[in-house]
Amino acid sequence: MDARDENARLVVAIDGPSGSGKSSVSKEVARRFNLAYLDTGAMYRAVTWWCLHTQVDLSDSDAIVEATRSVPLDMGTDPNGERITVDGQDVRSEIRGDDVTNNVSAIATTVPAREVLVAMQRQIVADSGHRMVAEGRDITTVVAPDATVRILLTASEEARLARRGKQLGAAASSNLKDQVVGRDAKDSTVVNFTEAQDGVHLLDSSELSMEQTVQGVIDLVIRTTETMTERAAGPDQSPGAPAQSK
Numbered sequence: 361m362d363a364r365d366e367n368a369r370l371v372v373a374i375d376g377p378s379g380s381g382k383s384s385v386s387k388e389v390a391r392r393f394n395l396a397y398l399d400t401g402a403m404y405r406a407v408t409w410w411c412l413h414t415q416v417d418l419s420d421s422d423a424i425v426e427a428t429r430s431v432p433l434d435m436g437t438d439p440n441g442e443r444i445t446v447d448g449q450d451v452r453s454e455i456r457g458d459d460v461t462n463n464v465s466a467i468a469t470t471v472p473a474r475e476v477l478v479a480m481q482r483q484i485v486a487d488s489g490h491r492m493v494a495e496g497r498d499i500t501t502v503v504a505p506d507a508t509v510r511i512l513l514t515a516s517e518e519a520r521l522a523r524r525g526k527q528l529g530a531a532a533s534s535n536l537k538d539q540v541v542g543r544d545a546k547d548s549t550v551v552n553f554t555e556a557q558d559g560v561h562l563l564d565s566s567e568l569s570m571e572q573t574v575q576g577v578i579d580l581v582i583r584t585t586e587t588m589t590e591r592a593a594g595p596d597q598s599p600g601a602p603a604q605s606k
């Protein structure tokens with residue numbers, strides 16, 4: 361399999377904690393391989409925004425599930441331009457605000473709401489022709505366990521807090537640590553995104569630059585697809601190749 365073949369299926373699944381660099385790295389990898397890109401965290405955020413907008417009681421799990429089933433969400437997958445609308449309204453900036461960030465775990469920890477979102481996400485991967493980088497918390501384990509390449513992207517708590525602080529600048533909330541570390545603690549009660557499962561590559565970006573991290577993912581994609589090609593070709597039959605045992 362050639363990772364640059366525009367017709368071949370290539371799904372890259374990336375999970376990791378908040379601030380590990382999933383969105384920035386995934387978007388760039390998608391651009392380099394000409395793949396679609398799915399930010400599944402943005403979907404959880406869009407549902408949260410919809411619940412707040414329509415005054416759904418976030419302590420009522422049935423109401424959350426109903427809102428998740430009926431949310432009029434349109435999710436773009438172009439890595440060069442984000443499109444996220446709910447009921448026709450562009451919510452790209454609203455879903456990154458404190459209101460949504462501080463409440464999103466209520467949706468993420470409602471298991472039947474997750475099932476609805478996972479089904480939507482699988483459909484979006486299929487609609488891309490299985491040519492996509494998808495990132496979140498359960499992509500390698502639940503949404504696309506059969507992805508071509510599965511990566512757990514981590515970084516130390518210190519690095520993640522520093523990155524998020526720098527990214528938000530003056531807009532950083534006084535409870536930044538809670539928004540990063542506290543949110544991860546709540547979310548990880550329902551999904552495991554802290555330990556790499558079997559077949560999932562661990563990539564620690566604590567000491568890496570953005571470009572080095574992107575390159576780390578690209579190397580894994582190239583190595584995996586080359587191995588798949590070699591396996592598909594079977595044993596080397598060329599003259600001089602080592603004899604194969606029967």
Ligand SMILES: Nc1ncnc2c1ncn2[C@@H]1O[C@H](COP(=O)(O)OP(=O)(O)OP(=O)(O)O)[C@@H](O)[C@H]1O
Binds near residue numbers: 376382401526569570
């Ligand atoms: N290896 C890296 N070195 C330095 N900065 C990085 C690195 N990777 C990402 N960043 C920066 O860290 C910030 C957070 O990255 P990003 O938003 O991609 O994280 P995330 O894992 O998607 O977070 P969340 O899950 O909370 O959305 C961004 O400003 C990004 O440019």
Ligand SMILES: Nc1ccn([C@H]2C[C@H](O)[C@@H](COP(=O)(O)O)O2)c(=O)n1
Binds near residue numbers: 464465496
């Ligand atoms: N596959 C996913 C993606 C995201 N979440 C939850 C966990 C986060 O608190 C929230 C927002 O994600 P972010 O934008 O910070 O990546 O959504 C999840 O549970 N599963």
